[in-house]
Amino acid sequence: MGASHSALHKDHLSSPSPYCLGDLPEDCVALIVENLDPVEICRLSKLNRAFRGASWADFVWESKLPTNYEAFLERILGGFPENLQKRDIYACLCRVNSFDQGTKKVWMDKRSGGVCLSISAKGLSITGIDDRRYWTHIPTDESRFASVAYLQQTWWFEIDCEIDFPFPAGTYSIFFRLQLGQSGKWFGRRVCNTEQVHGWDIKPVRFQLWTEDGQYSSSQCVLTERGRWSHYHGGDFVVRESRSSSSTKIKFSMTQIDCTHTKGGLSLDSVIVYPSSCKDRLNRF
């Protein structure tokens, strides 16, 4: 004895040529493109109508957004934009957004979704920054922030920063972008004056990093690169899954406080917090 159960027909049954990629309905295509990275998804949106529709499916982009994207948007935009599809939210996060009175910029890497945060020299605590004998702010187009801090000379070199930011879960690396020398333009060409550079080869600088949940790292490095911008690694930290819904507090510093010698001739642009998996791409600013 049996009971016949009528089949639940779905829309795509009447397709004339079955098992063809081009005939797949939008919802099937969306399941496929969900496995691709955002740049690929956008590129394939011109393939046909189903791919175009699938490339806008909210569930596809929801999986690409950081889990705490709402807190993230709240922090950088001061509010949550309404009536936006998830793909638009993703695009918004991939743009460079300034916040904290323009002292910080944040963006998401469009391929990996990794969050990058750049803090300008004006967003850092620099010992002696107000004393023009030691430090000055110099406008330049070599910085994302249009200005760098230049050190003539000092005995006590200390840069600190404390930030509170909703980083999505992952591992991050901190880099100080700086240069031994002062850049300028001479008849439209870039020049770099390294005459005032001194003291960095005597003792190394020290980088330290602390997180609210007890992570700590410390390292030393001798600054050597003259005449060009370099990224000096200041430490790594991990944001754990459970914490990613709230803000992460970190503190980091760069010091050279051996007062037996002066040091100077250094230009400081910014500090950048970068997902550790993307750090090889750093020089492609």
Next chain:
Amino acid sequence: MSKIIVLKCVGHNPKDFELDKVVAVQFGLIKDLFHGDFDAESKIVVDVPVKFNSYIIGRIIEFCRNRASWSSDRAYWEQDFFHPCREPNQRKRKELIAIMEASEYLCMESLVELTTQSLANYLKGKSPLTIRSLWKVEGDLTAEEEAKALAMGVAKLGH
């Protein structure tokens, strides 16, 4: 006799597949039939849409039956089951798409995941033009719509 579900495939090479509970519960679409008001001893026949022929359903059932033993060496059986190769030929492409569509219809999440992942891997890194010729996809957007889709795409994702 315990409850039996029969998948009835029509069309080219018609065939009936008798599924025991172990296999049938893997199909989201029909596992609920076990909790219905049917007799304990009963046979339920489910008509499979004509689009999914017996060969495809057979492959899916083969996947369900062997899943337990293959789970320890997932990479191996994935290769074996889906016959992927660098540039799959038309028949293998069609088979992969057919299995994906059928498992989506039957609500088999795990198999949908595997097949869509495989298909995505074949699309990765290829331009729309290459995909069109390899997979025989016809563009049905107007030139203007295409240009708009592209402008809204990668460029809009920022720097």
